[in-house]
Amino acid sequence: MSKAPKTVVSPLAPARFPDMLPVSGLRLATGHAGIKASSTKLDLMLAVFDRPASVAGVFTKSSTAGAPVRWCRKHLSKGKARALIVNSGNANVYTGKAGDNAVVTAAKGVAGLVGCRAGDVYVASTGVIGENLPVEKVVKVLPRVYKSLKAAPWHDAAVAIMTTDTFPKGASVTTEIGGKPVTISGIAKGSGMIAPDMATMLAYVFTDAKLPAGVLQSLLKVAADASFNSITVDSDTSTSDTLQLFATGQAKHPAIAKVGDPALRKFRQALDALCLDLAHQVIRDGEGAQKFIEIAVSGAKSTRAARTIGLSIANSPLVKTAIAGGDANWGRIVMAVGKSGQDIAETSLNISVGGHPVAINGAPPAGYDETPVAKHMAGQNVAIHVDVGVGRGKATVWTCDLTHGYIDINADYRS
Amino acid sequence: MSKAPKTVVSPLAPARFPDMLPVSGLRLATGHAGIKASSTKLDLMLAVFDRPASVAGVFTKSSTAGAPVRWCRKHLSKGKARALIVNSGNANVYTGKAGDNAVVTAAKGVAGLVGCRAGDVYVASTGVIGENLPVEKVVKVLPRVYKSLKAAPWHDAAVAIMTTDTFPKGASVTTEIGGKPVTISGIAKGSGMIAPDMATMLAYVFTDAKLPAGVLQSLLKVAADASFNSITVDSDTSTSDTLQLFATGQAKHPAIAKVGDPALRKFRQALDALCLDLAHQVIRDGEGAQKFIEIAVSGAKSTRAARTIGLSIANSPLVKTAIAGGDANWGRIVMAVGKSGQDIAETSLNISVGGHPVAINGAPPAGYDETPVAKHMAGQNVAIHVDVGVGRGKATVWTCDLTHGYIDINADYRS
CATH class of the missing domain: 3.60.70.12 (L-amino peptidase D-ALA esterase/amidase)
Structure with missing residues (x-):
């Protein structure tokens, strides 16, 4: 009933298994x-x-x-x-x-x-x-x-x-x-x-x-x-x-x-x-993962609110597919922030990707140049920072992109 | 910046636009x-x-x-x-x-x-x-x-x-x-x-x-x-x-x-x-949709609980990819029921697909025959019924499968 799972090692795997210490007892x-x-x-x-x-x-x-x-x-x-x-x-x-x-x-x-x-x-x-x-x-x-x-x-x-x-x-x-x-x-x-x-x-x-x-x-x-x-x-x-x-x-x-x-x-x-x-x-080792994504949220009402916003972004299929496509699609990030249900200050929402601002105070930066952002998105590690401008709560969450590999593994897993 | 969206009509589209009546005023x-x-x-x-x-x-x-x-x-x-x-x-x-x-x-x-x-x-x-x-x-x-x-x-x-x-x-x-x-x-x-x-x-x-x-x-x-x-x-x-x-x-x-x-x-x-x-x-017209999925939930504590359970199933990437693969994967449905956080009676959880039981009282039916279920799953319309055995709340939700088409549309949308 089960097909053999894919045996190719994730492109995001560490180079080797670490040297590990015994634990007494x-x-x-x-x-x-x-x-x-x-x-x-x-x-x-x-x-x-x-x-x-x-x-x-x-x-x-x-x-x-x-x-x-x-x-x-x-x-x-x-x-x-x-x-x-x-x-x-x-x-x-x-x-x-x-x-x-x-x-x-x-x-x-x-x-x-x-x-x-x-x-x-x-x-x-x-x-x-x-x-x-x-x-x-x-x-x-x-x-x-x-x-x-x-x-x-x-x-x-x-x-x-x-x-x-x-x-x-x-x-x-x-x-x-x-x-x-x-x-x-x-x-x-x-x-x-x-x-x-x-x-x-x-x-x-x-x-x-x-x-x-x-x-x-x-x-x-x-x-x-x-x-x-x-x-x-x-x-x-x-x-x-x-x-x-x-x-x-x-x-x-x-x-x-x-x-x-x-x-x-x-x-x-x-x-x-x-x-x-x-x-x-x-x-x-996320199924089908091609990119390792860090999402740091700050300026939220609380740590819990920041984590909820972060996970809302990290779980959004539209954000994850955009990143798979190398697209710094800040509109999708805004959408995911919005659907989290947490308090935010729309006019002081700031988003950066790889350290490069893609939204400042709720709008694209004047004279926005996509080049450095696109270069960052082309790499294996993607860093997103979102400040929602209402408090001091912060949290960081991690996810991977949503790719054809995920569909392959999960749609074709049994037959 | 934007590529033209796909113009192929969804395979689930109605045969034609309906005859529609004017509204006076x-x-x-x-x-x-x-x-x-x-x-x-x-x-x-x-x-x-x-x-x-x-x-x-x-x-x-x-x-x-x-x-x-x-x-x-x-x-x-x-x-x-x-x-x-x-x-x-x-x-x-x-x-x-x-x-x-x-x-x-x-x-x-x-x-x-x-x-x-x-x-x-x-x-x-x-x-x-x-x-x-x-x-x-x-x-x-x-x-x-x-x-x-x-x-x-x-x-x-x-x-x-x-x-x-x-x-x-x-x-x-x-x-x-x-x-x-x-x-x-x-x-x-x-x-x-x-x-x-x-x-x-x-x-x-x-x-x-x-x-x-x-x-x-x-x-x-x-x-x-x-x-x-x-x-x-x-x-x-x-x-x-x-x-x-x-x-x-x-x-x-x-x-x-x-x-x-x-x-x-x-x-x-x-x-x-x-x-x-x-x-x-x-x-x-769901992005990349190949199958129209109806999920009926009964036996929940309330209508709201039933809808929450239904949407937890309908939003699960693992359920949606399983259906895309034509797989009546009841383990993934159980998982999605569980993560909804709603009250359920594990030993009286019943799941059917296309009217065929795939789980009776929390376990696969004796002598389970996958053939009629697989035949149902191969079609364009998939019907799932879940009874969680704790009350009278019921609700029906609808979704589509998660396919390579969704990734194509959303990962390659802008360039």
Whole structure:
């Protein structure tokens, strides 16, 4: 039923997978469970924490969230994790009672090996919707996968969670808390905010910091808003979107009780930057993407208003097709600002593209010269700045263009 | 700067322009003002009422609405109209003070010929954004256009307001109020909910009914919600969208004071049907459209919730590309239902395509046979029904598929 997804790598992909650091107290393994049609493709990723890790998570707001998301939400309140199991090739969404049973079976399978409760095992699935997950294939290979746990097989882990992605996504950084070194490493998958047949956005971030679950959750929420919640490929929201942050507590820094602790400043910046890096990689793998687009909005009533305006521009098919065509079409940007429903000052609306003004105080600049703008639009990176002139709220969002490639992938995906 | 829009007629166009009836007390004329690049194209439409007509209107909710929309809103409270002037080729949006002046100049030009106040002249413009309207060209040809007023040059009137449209749109019906015959005739333009360079949705409906402006406004609001507010091509909202209803009062029926008057039943039905007919024609001219899609939602908490769910499906690029590919991809429909944020009962979600169930109580039917569904999807008309199982709210919305044609038109429109 499914045709093979395109295997050409996105033109916006990074040159190579980054060098990534191990996280003390975390081991990873991958395997072939045979869920993906191709038996040579990795489709299973297992993460095990030597000791209980603190955990935080943000999940899809969809009212049709899948069985694994419901499982994770249910157990997150305890704030502890011993393992994470992710399969690709099947999303285990809309599979009724069988879907819930499959989650329990997978969690129990891992728990038996690790020696923990099933509720301490986080589960995610990504792939085809509405087909039963052959969880027995997962259970069968688990012992062998468990035996192969290693400190840092990041590249394979990032590959094992891919579906329509054209490249694996990872990022790693060292920072400090209270003068003691701390590592953060994360992987993500997603090629479009979602393509619910064979995709979804998943991101897992691991650190050796020693932080209680409540602090992690606060940090993650802020990091997510400025990164994964500020990107869009096609405005569609997955039934399985998941971002989780695990902290093994192996770092040697002093105890942190509150998210407001000044000792967290550098860690917070590093986490925000790492989440943004991963989110940008998702956009760079956007279905059919030819251009990476940054939309900065300022002068709005609030940060939230600025983000709403930014996403209204980023989600507009007319703006995205104009950029695909290399057209600095400010009329379409004005339209998208208008449909956002946010307060703006029409007579002080300013728009620039690549730093070149295309609208000043709500009208084209006198003697407007399109040449430098057209040159900027011809490149792979397009930067749009919109000031709506009513306040101090600002936000930046990222998207890609809407091209024939998107239609090819999504109109011809199944046959 | 602009390339000529595609001139191939939409494959979903009606076989021919309908036979349309004159409306007593209304005369129409068209002209060439030379605003469109091609000097042979009609770009001016004038409607004059022999005596003051009652008027109602609903306009774009965009916060960047154009100068003509602001003019119409301002004068609508008086509820009277003597004339309507519409140009195509230039939207007079984001043209600052010059734009407001152009509206006044056009209104005064018409008022001088008709012998009325400028405020009794309604004005609309559709076309390129951000370029000054050469209103002097309008004023110059107005006397000649005024002399050519006739009872029912509907086809030319519908052509004169076209921009990227590939066919003129009109509908006409006779009904009755209190046993006396009443006529309703209307024209519309739009090819996409909007393409703000050279498009926008405009619709003008005229009747000889004798109805006060307050009653007209209530009738129009209801008719608009179930028609023009229930269609979407690409989720983008124009800066100029306008729907107006004019009543000349020449019909011989008894006076009507309230919108709840039972004598209005047939008129209301006829008006609703005519607005729906025009709205469907706009969808049939959707940019790149190859399929006409009806999405009926039932079982929602309210009518509003049902419409929100329907529009979430209709606006999903993943649903629209799946349909373009002839794929009855119910996973994408589930995703779009989920992202609407409305209450649903996951275990009693039912979806059918062309009357064939594709999901029963939240899962694929046992022994699901794709053959009849695939056959339905191969046709030009696609019907989707979704029951979300929580209430009695229902609504139907209409859209078209998302194809390479849309990308061609919008990515290559300017160069």
